[in-house]
Amino acid sequence: MNRLNLITLGVKDMKRSLAFYKGLGFKTPAELDDSPDIVFFRNDGTKLALYPLDALAVDISLENPPKKSKGFSGMTIAYNCKEKDEVDRTLKLAEKLGGKIIKPAEQVFWGGYSGYFEDLDGYIFEVAYSDTFTFDKQNMLVFDEKN
Numbered sequence: 001m002n003r004l005n006l007i008t009l010g011v012k013d014m015k016r017s018l019a020f021y022k023g024l025g026f027k028t029p030a031e032l033d034d035s036p037d038i039v040f041f042r043n044d045g046t047k048l049a050l051y052p053l054d055a056l057a058v059d060i061s062l063e064n065p066p067k068k069s070k071g072f073s074g075m076t077i078a079y080n081c082k083e084k085d086e087v088d089r090t091l092k093l094a095e096k097l098g099g100k101i102i103k104p105a106e107q108v109f110w111g112g113y114s115g116y117f118e119d120l121d122g123y124i125f126e127v128a129y130s131d132t133f134t135f136d137k138q139n140m141l142v143f144d145e146k147n
Contacts, residue, residue, distance in 0.1 A: 004046050007077065010053035011121050014039070016098075017050050020120050023097040024090070044139035053121070072124065076116070080141050081129040084113050090127045091115050 011017040014035045022028070026041040026048065039050040051059075081087050087105045094117040095101050102124060105115030112130035119125065134142045 006040075006047045006049055008049040008051050008056065009119075009121065009123055010056035011050050012053050013120070014050060014052060017120055020097045020099070021048070021050065024093060046140075070122070073122075076124045076126050078126045078128060080133055080135075081127065082133070082135065084129045084131075087113055087115060087127050087129045091117055094119070094125070094127075 009017075018032065018034070018036070018039055021039075021041065026043055028039060029042050032039065037052075041048045079090065081090065091101055091105055098120055100118045102116040102118050105113055105127070108114050108128075110130075111132070112128050114126055114128035116124055116126050136142050
């Protein structure tokens with residue numbers, strides 16, 4: 001197993017979450033009703049999906065569905081930018097759409113520029129830029145052989 005094809009976020013309110021992610025620029029294959037059963041976004045790279053949180057918990061385990069806890073889960077999702085000012089624009093847009101800025105963008109120890117926001121369901125996203133980032137044809141971040 002050396003690839004991730006789909007990241008599915010369990011969300012509490014499909015209508016609100018769909019509007020949030022569409023506001024950030026995520027595209028759907030067609031117009032959807034306000035509260036679809038599941039959403040698969042048409043984005044470059046690893047695909048992102050939204051699915052009702054309770055239904056996802058049941059899908060994981062019918063006998064003992066896990067509960068999403070409050071606080072940091074130990075996982076972040078990253079959006080890597082091609083321009084430094086895109087970091088600030090993306091964080092401002094996420095906040096305007098109802099997200100919460102967890103860490104404003106700043107120069108960071110690894111030489112880049114990044115900040116973090118929390119989406120409507122508590123998922124943490126890093127928005128980052130480095131002048132060393134390169135991207136392939138699918139807009140996936142390319143790492144050199146050392147990484």
